[in-house]
Amino acid sequence: MKGIFITFEGPDGAGKTTQLQKLAQEITALGYDVVVTREPGGTSISDRIRSIILSPENKEMTDQAEVLLYAASRAQHVHELILPAIEAGKVVLCDRFIDASVAYQAYGLGVDREMVTSINRYASSGLQAERTYLLDVPVEVSQHRLRQRAAGTQTELQLDRIEQKGFEYHSRVRDGFHQIAAEEPQRVKVIDANRTEAEIAEDILIDCKRLLEVHLSG
């Protein structure tokens, strides 16, 4: 039996990492073989590209370079880690994937959406998630959570290059995610993430258990 690929999307600070970890624990306890990974990152090469993309020092990065670096990081991640894990029957939970490039680079930056999609189709050899949990929160809430996460560390310095962009940019990103969800309602489940961690986790677990049962029986 082949594995399955599930992604988490949403604005920075929506609670993706928190929910992904919770789901991983729950379904591991149910006996599934789970791999947790993230983008940009997941492999040594991809992590090195991540640090170039997110470094607050790289303010001169062009939009073209940004699109291609995310795609390059993804190409390595898909072929080195994700596809072999799916082939080995694992449940792969990934923090962000191509939807993030569409939302952030196409809707956020204004890069042509078809261009972003076709570059990423090549990078991923057409891989798509079977289920995507879109954690949806108003921009004010996600930005507040980000500030809270940074507090007590090195304050603002802890925000990466993308997180430091303004309110308007993050509003366009949120609109982009809504557009993707409207186009693909079967794959993308919009989760109201402006609730307690436990409430959000319960919704995701119910859906994911059903998905895994159908997948195993099919």
Ligand SMILES: Nc1ncnc2c1ncn2[C@@H]1O[C@H](COP(=O)(O)OP(=O)(O)O)[C@@H](O)[C@H]1O
């Ligand atoms: N449902 C929630 N309600 C309030 N705070 C939350 C919730 N989920 C996560 N957080 C907090 O918000 C911050 C961002 O969460 P995180 O999971 O890192 O988000 P993301 O991975 O989407 O950037 C963290 O400090 C986390 O503890």
Ligand SMILES: Cc1cn([C@H]2C[C@H](O)[C@@H](COP(=O)(O)OP(=O)(O)O)O2)c(=O)[nH]c1=O
């Ligand atoms: C995968 C991906 C991420 N990003 C951005 C979203 C985030 O601001 C940043 C890093 O992602 P991530 O580490 O998931 O940030 P967070 O956990 O704070 O949500 O990269 C893109 O702009 N395009 C992409 O294709």
